[in-house]
Amino acid sequence: xxxxxxxxxxxxxxxxxxxxxxxxxxxxxxxxxxxxxxxxxxxxxxxxxxxxxxxxxxxxxxxxxxxxxxxxxxxxxxxxxxxxxxxxxxxxxxxxxxxxxxxxxxxxxxxxxxxxxxxxxxxxxxxxxxxxxxxxxxxxxxxxxxxxxxxxxxxxxxxxxxxxxxxxxxxxxxxxxxxxxxxxxxxxxxxxxxxxxxxxxxxxxxxxxxxxxxxxxxxxxxxxxxxxxxxxxxxxxxxxxxxxxxxxxxxxxxxxxxxxxxxxxxxxxxxxxxxxxxxxxxxxxxxxxxxxxxxxxxxxxxxxxxxxxxxxxxxxxxxxxxxxxxxxxxxxxxxxxxxxxxxxxxxxxxxxxxxxxxxxxxxxxxxxxxxxxxxxxxxxxxxxxxxxxxxxxxxxxxxxxxxxxxxxxxxxxxxxxxxxxxxxxxxxxxxxxxxxxxxxxxxxxxxxxxxxxxxxxxxxxxxxxxxxxxxxxxxxxxxxxxxxxxxxxxxxxxxxxxxxxxxxxxxxxxxxxxxxxxxxxxxxxxxxxxxxxxxxxxxxxxxxxxxxxxxxxx
Amino acid sequence: xxxxxxxxxxxxxxxxxxxxxxxxxxxxxxxxxxxxxxxxxxxxxxxxxxxxxxxxxxxxxxxxxxxxxxxxxxxxxxxxxxxxxxxxxxxxxxxxxxxxxxxxxxxxxxxxxxxxxxxxxxxxxxxxxxxxxxxxxxxxxxxxxxxxxxxxxxxxxxxxxxxxxxxxxxxxxxxxxxxxxxxxxxxxxxxxxxxxxxxxxxxxxxxxxxxxxxxxxxxxxxxxxxxxxxxx
Numbered sequence: 001x002x003x004x005x006x007x008x009x010x011x012x013x014x015x016x017x018x019x020x021x022x023x024x025x026x027x028x029x030x031x032x033x034x035x036x037x038x039x040x041x042x043x044x045x046x047x048x049x050x051x052x053x054x055x056x057x058x059x060x061x062x063x064x065x066x067x068x069x070x071x072x073x074x075x076x077x078x079x080x081x082x083x084x085x086x087x088x089x090x091x092x093x094x095x096x097x098x099x100x101x102x103x104x105x106x107x108x109x110x111x112x113x114x115x116x117x118x119x120x121x122x123x124x125x126x127x128x129x130x131x132x133x134x135x136x137x138x139x140x141x142x143x144x145x146x147x148x149x150x151x152x153x154x155x156x157x158x159x160x161x162x163x164x165x166x167x168x169x170x171x172x173x174x175x176x177x178x179x180x181x182x183x184x185x186x187x188x189x190x191x192x193x194x195x196x197x198x199x200x201x202x203x204x205x206x207x208x209x210x211x212x213x214x215x216x217x218x219x220x221x222x223x224x225x226x227x228x229x230x231x232x233x234x235x236x237x238x239x240x241x242x243x244x245x246x247x248x249x250x251x252x253x254x255x256x257x258x259x260x261x262x263x264x265x266x267x268x269x270x271x272x273x274x275x276x277x278x279x280x281x282x283x284x285x286x287x288x289x290x291x292x293x294x295x296x297x298x299x300x301x302x303x304x305x306x307x308x309x310x311x312x313x314x315x316x317x318x319x320x321x322x323x324x325x326x327x328x329x330x331x332x333x334x335x336x337x338x339x340x341x342x343x344x345x346x347x348x349x350x351x352x353x354x355x356x357x358x359x360x361x362x363x364x365x366x367x368x369x370x371x372x373x374x375x376x377x378x379x380x381x382x383x384x385x386x387x388x389x390x391x392x393x394x395x396x397x398x399x400x401x402x403x404x405x406x407x408x409x410x411x412x413x414x415x416x417x418x419x420x421x422x423x424x425x426x427x428x429x430x431x432x433x434x435x436x437x438x439x440x441x442x443x444x445x446x447x448x449x450x451x452x453x454x455x456x457x458x459x460x461x462x463x464x465x466x467x468x469x470x471x472x473x474x475x476x477x478x479x480x481x482x483x484x485x486x487x488x489x490x491x492x493x494x495x496x497x498x499x500x501x502x503x504x505x506x507x508x509x510x511x512x513x514x515x516x517x518x519x520x521x522x523x524x525x526x527x528x529x530x531x532x533x534x535x536x537x538x539x540x541x542x543x544x545x546x547x548x549x550x551x552x553x554x
Numbered sequence: 555x556x557x558x559x560x561x562x563x564x565x566x567x568x569x570x571x572x573x574x575x576x577x578x579x580x581x582x583x584x585x586x587x588x589x590x591x592x593x594x595x596x597x598x599x600x601x602x603x604x605x606x607x608x609x610x611x612x613x614x615x616x617x618x619x620x621x622x623x624x625x626x627x628x629x630x631x632x633x634x635x636x637x638x639x640x641x642x643x644x645x646x647x648x649x650x651x652x653x654x655x656x657x658x659x660x661x662x663x664x665x666x667x668x669x670x671x672x673x674x675x676x677x678x679x680x681x682x683x684x685x686x687x688x689x690x691x692x693x694x695x696x697x698x699x700x701x702x703x704x705x706x707x708x709x710x711x712x713x714x715x716x717x718x719x720x721x722x723x724x725x726x727x728x729x730x731x732x733x734x735x736x737x738x739x740x741x742x743x744x745x746x747x748x749x750x751x752x753x754x755x756x757x758x759x760x761x762x763x764x765x766x767x768x769x770x771x772x773x774x775x776x777x778x779x780x781x782x783x784x785x786x
Contacts, residue, residue, distance in 0.1 A: 034593055081767035084760050091760070092752040157777060164777035171770060224772045358600065365605035366612040522593075529600035532612075533593050536619045 002059055004049060005334025006042055006109070007066035007128070007326050009102050011190045013042040014323070014399075016331035016350075017049035023343040025052040026350040026399045028327045030523035034530065037190060038523075041105075042330070043112050048352055057114040064337035065109070066329035067125040069102050071152035075170055079233055087234030123333040125151025126167070126297070129324070130159045132332030133296030136345045137319035138456055143290040145280055148297030148325070149175035149190075156222075158284040162340050165287055171233045172225050174276055175299045177215065180232060180239045181269040185262055186252035190298075194401075197304055198434050200270030201480035203263030210247040211272050221283035223276060258432070274305040278313055285314040292317045292453075296332070298325040300462070301401065303484050307464040310454040317453030320462035322348050322400035331399075347492040348404045348460060351397030352526055354546045359528045363548055368532065370550045377495055380544050381502030384412050384512055388541035389426055391517055393531045394495055397524065402461045403516035404486060405438055405496035407524050407531075409540060411475060411513040413437050418475030418513050425539040429520040434484070436461060437476035440500045440510040441487040447472065447511070448485055461486040475513045486514060562681040569682040585625035591651070592618035598653040598661060606710075607658070610703050614665075617696045624689050659711055663723035666704035672697045 005016040008029065016026040025048065030036055032044035050056060076098055080091040106120050123131070129146040144159035155173035158165040182192045185199070214229045229247070232239040245251065252262050281293060293315040295306065300320045310318050321328050322345070335341045363370045373379045380390050389411045398406045409426060411418045423431050439447060444458065448465040457463035464484045470477040477483045490497035504510030518524045518534065525531045528545050535543045535550065543550040574580055592615040599611035653661045676697055680690040708720050 034590075034597070078767055080756070081760060081763055082770065084764045084767075085757065088753055088756050091756045092749060095752055096748065154777075166774040167777050168773070169771045169775060172772060218773065220774060222773050227770070362600050362608070365608045366599055367609045368612065527597070527600055529596040530593070533596035533615055533619065536592070536616060537589065537622065 001061050001338055002053075002055060003062045003064060003334045003338045004046060004060050005064045005066065005128075005330040005332070005337065006046060007328075007330035007333065008042050009039055009105070010326055011037045011039045012325055012327040013039055013045070014327035014330040015042045015045035015049045016334045017053055017055075018334050018338050018341065018343065019053050019055075021338065021341055021343075023331070023345075023350060025049040026323075026331055027352065027397070028323075028399070028523070031351060031397060031526040034523060036521055036523050041108055041112060046113060052352075060115055060119060062337045063109055063113065063115050063120050064333035065105055065120065065122045066128040066326070066333040068122045068152055069098075069105055071124070073098050073103060075150075075153050079170070083234035090234050090236055093236050121337050123336045124154075125329060126154040126157040127164070127336055128329035128332035129296035130157065130164075130294075130332065131162070131336040131340065132321050132328045133294035133300070133319070133324065134159070134162065135332065135335040135340075135342050136321045136328075137292075137294045138344050139292040139294065139317070139319060141290060142292040142294045142319070143284045143288040143315070144294045144296065145277075145284045145300075146296040147174055147277065147280065147299035149173055149179060156280065158280070158287055160288040160290070165284075168222055171227060171230070172223060174223070174273060175297065176232060177225060178269060178273055178299065178302075180230065181265065183239050184244075184248065184251045185266060186254045186256060193298075193302075195430065195433065196266045197270060197302060198478070199258070199263055199266035199432060200304070201267075201434070201478050201482065202432060203260065203265070203267035205268040205271040206264040207248060207268035208272065211268055213247055214244065215272075217276065217279070221276075221279040258430075270302075270304065273299070273302060274308045277302070277305045278309060281309050281313045281315065291315060292319070294318075295320045296324050296328070300324040303457075303462050303464050304482065306454075306457055306462055307451075307482070310451040310457065310463055315453065317456070318463070319456045320460065321345070322398070322402060322404070322460035322462060324462070325401070327400065345460075348398040348400060349396040349406050349493075350399050351406075353396045354393055354528065356546050356548075359545050359548055362528050362532070363550070368550060369553065370548050372547050373544075373549050374547075376544050376547055376549075377499040378502050379549060380410065380542075381499050381506060383542055384410055384503055385506035387412055387415055387417075389418075389422065389539070391525075391531055391535050391538075391540045391543040391545075392499075393517065393525065393528070393543070393545045397526050400460070401516075402436075402486075403514060403524060404461060405488060405493055405499075405514060407517040407526070408438075408514045409517050410438075410499075411435075411515075412507065413473045413476040413511045413513045414507055414509055416474040421539075422475075422513070422515060427515065427518075427520060428538070432479075434478035435476050435513045435515050436484040436486060437473055437511045438486040438488050438496070438500060438514040440497060440504065441489045443504070443510050444485060444487045447509075448483065455487070458485055458487040459489065459492070472509065473511060476511065559681075562678060565678075566682040566684075569678050573679065574682065581625045585622045588618045588625060589622040592616075592622065594651040595665075598651070601653050602658065604658075607662075607707060610707065614700055614703070617700070621693050621696065624693065659708075659716060659719045660723040660726070662704055662707050662711075663720065663727055666701065666708060667724070667727055669697055669700040669704060673701060 003018045007014050013029040017024045027045040027048050029042040029045045030038040076094045109120050110117050126146045130144045134144050141161050146157045150170045150173055153169045154167040155170055156168040179189045182196050183189050187195045214226050216224045229241050229244045231241055301324050306320055383390055392408045392410050395406050398404045423429055448467055454463050461484050464482045466481055467477045467483050470481050488497050488500055500510040503512055516524045525534050531545055541552055595611050595615035599608045602608045676690055676694050680687045711720050
């Protein structure tokens with residue numbers, strides 16, 4: 001059976017292909033279109049998936065879309081009615097968006113992909129998330145908790161394996177609450193949430209009393225937003241009411257200096273998010289009695305909260321799909337359409353590969369100075385050990401928002417100057433943003449305080465742990481002493497594991513700083529052309545694409 | 555002094571007032587255009603079969619990167635959208651220039667015409683900014699070189715017997731420019747009309763149903779809906 005799963009029209013559109021029960025390819029549209037968080041119909045990524053399997057659209061048995069547009073329309077219409085007469089602009093824009101585009105998904109897929117209309121199926125959004133979370137996990141059975149901004153109606157859902165249990169509905173959404181604060185703190189919604197999480201580590205939760213006035217928490221783990229403080233449900237441009245500003249002060253303008261107040265607000269919303277997720281984890285544990293938990297939805301990418309669930313929650317083990325947000329729902333929809341299939345992920349490299357011949361042609365014909373090296377891992381390790389920053393492009397690119405050693409910028413984790421160099425001159429981003437380490441799995445326990453479970457979250461960098469000695473990895477440990485560690489296993493990523501071994505031989509520590517190979521505001525690189533053009537625009541010292549080394553001209 | 559130079563001098567204050575009221579923002583936009591151009595050109599180079607064209611595209615991309623760096627200094631940051639826009643869905647960012655979609659002749663014709671326009675515009679910017687615009691000098695020289703190489707590339711196609719294809723591409727792009735301008739006007743007009751129609755709909759028709767809409771559901775609700783269906 002050949003099933004193509006697709007997500008899109010909101011943010012992070014993606015395609016995933018299953019052939020006879022096996023995952024063959026997965027890619028986000030942004031990697032091909034080069035538009036960050038690209039929400040357009042994922043036709044390039046769908047074409048890539050089909051190419052990878054040697055199929056055409058006519059060979060597909062099913063095409064699964066990750067949400068139900070009609071249910072979404074119901075939510076939009078009822079929201080317009082419930083906020084009448086205070087939401088004329090929201091109504092107008094929503095109607096243009098829904099009837100101009102989102103209601104015609106089946107038609108678009110038939111026209112642009114060339115599939116028969118009868119083969120298109122629609123999965124409920126949280127069912128897609130839950131299916132991805134459970135289907136990609138190593139667990140035979142588990143409780144599932146999905147938390148995001150909003151799907152059709154659900155913003156939070158609990159599952160016993162594949163059986164749906166309970167839901168919280170729009171507008172009471174933890175994801176949207178976090179996004180309100182993301183906008184309030186001057187960051188881009190659906191993009192800057194990581195920044196809020198990073199900023200939180202620098203502040204103190206002094207705004208918890210104020211937060212208690214905009215949200216009620218209940219003993220059963222649920223919560224209710226006090227909508228008199230919000231307007232995201234009726235205003236596309238402004239997310240909060242003046243009463244919200246009375247509690248938290250003036251919003252930060254984008255790019256304005258960060259004050260202690262901003263850090264404290266970030267710390268407060270982050271702490272509240274962690275506590276609510278812990279409450280929800282306890283509830284789903286009580287509902288199901290399962291030993292393992294799978295987390296889905298964009299909020300599951302809050303790795304600090306996942307770290308707390310691992311450390312303080314009731315479950316033995318937790319899994320977070322590396323593309324837990326909307327991109328991953330493409331894979332979830334495909335798994336669901338294939339009959340609730342399982343496709344446990346041992347690695348994340350399901351995107352497009354580096355073609356050595358095409359790379360050579362690009363470099364040679366393009367006149368780009370380069371040389372071919374016998375041992376890319378040793379060459380890169382040597383350079384990293386002496387303090388260079390390397391663009392590392394090897395194998396198929398990874399799924400999800402984290403670089404996991406396929407399209408990464410790598411640097412020396414032992415060097416305290418690494419962070420100060422990477423943020424302003426390589427990544428061109430805010431100075432407070434933390435970097436994450438990749439370490440050989442065998443060395444992880446000696447460097448970090450590891451909880452009893454969570455090995456799979458650390459494989460995909462979806463939880464944080466506390467460093468035993470922050471000074472041992474100054475380039476990769478956040479100011480609060482935590483790190484979003486990636487444990488690298490030689491059986492899943494042999495080349496990357498060897499690079500870490502080589503770094504260990506030279507520095508005494510098999511670890512590197514690993515950050516995504518992109519510039520602020522751009523998606524991670526995919527092809528050699530992307531890597532080369534990004535290399536030109538940064539202060540990376542050298543680019544290693546497959547076996548080819550491109551050095552910066554002196 | 556030529557007539558065009560005199561005219562540029564005459565219009566310089568107006569041009570400056572229109573284009574550089576927020577100079578930081580404008581430079582940022584220019585920098586983004588150059589950076590995205592570099593990205594598209596590098597991507598096109600990776601797909602181009604002809605080695606000479608590939609090399610020219612890469613060199614061109616390197617120039618655009620340098621321009622982006624020059625223009626990026628002191629630029630303002632972009633505005634942040636509201637959460638509501640994400641809930642309701644907004645327009646995706648503008649698509650890039652795509653060799654796969656356009657084909658190599660049309661792609662190069664597009665770049666050629668775009669560079670010609672860039673020369674005209676940067677010449678005006680240079681005149682409008684006076685001494686402040688000195689950094690445009692190097693960029694202008696590069697843009698003229700880009701016009702020359704893309705023109706030469708189109709000539710190569712002609713010599714290969716693809717003259718009709720080149721002429722058609724240039725004509726089509728010229729037509730497209732006018733069509734886009736017309737579409738932009740009609741789109742704006744239809745937006746205004748849709749505003750009126752939808753506001754009337756909202757104000758008149760939705761109101762009576764307000765009482766039927768009920769209140770927001772709070773607390774846990776059992777999940778009852780179908781999970782996977784052919785119906786959307």
